[in-house]
Amino acid sequence: MGIDENKVIVQRYIDELITNLDYSRADEILHEDFTYSWGGGFKGVEGHKQHTADIHSMFSNLQARILDMAVEENKAVVLQEWTAIHDKELNGIPATNKSFSWRHAGVLEFKDGKIIRTTTHIVRDDLSFYQDLGVLPSTEEIIRNYNESLK
DSSP states (O other), X not given: XXXXXXXXXHHHIIIIIXXXXXXXXXXXXXXXXXXXXXXXXXEHHHHHHHHHHHHHHHEEEEEEEEEEEEEOSSEEEEEEEEEEEEOSOBTTBOOOXXXXXXXXXXXXXXXXXXXXXXXXXXXXXXXXXXXXXXXXXXXXXXXXXXXXXXX
């Protein structure tokens, strides 16, 4: 498969599997030996399906979109933005019912025209995510508090 076909597979991955939880044609997107290393890791289409369902159970109205991607014959680096509403407990944080935007980049690897592996996110904007939820103060407040602590 070529670069253009891999771009289509990445877009389908984000649209069909991540955003819409539509696994009816997952065998066209995910390789049978698929592995995923983020969130404790899992294998196969069923593992991916369960993990994505878990994410959707914590966040309603989850929408994922590709902001940018660089694609080669067997690898893609994808910058994504997820938006949703935090309406279930997450990492001990009770539901805030606040909307958030979370950007992250990850590496996807291809084999036989399908995604065989996604690796741990290499860049994640967790600060803005937790600020959107109201768990952490604004960046300005963090800097102000830090400067005041130096006095």
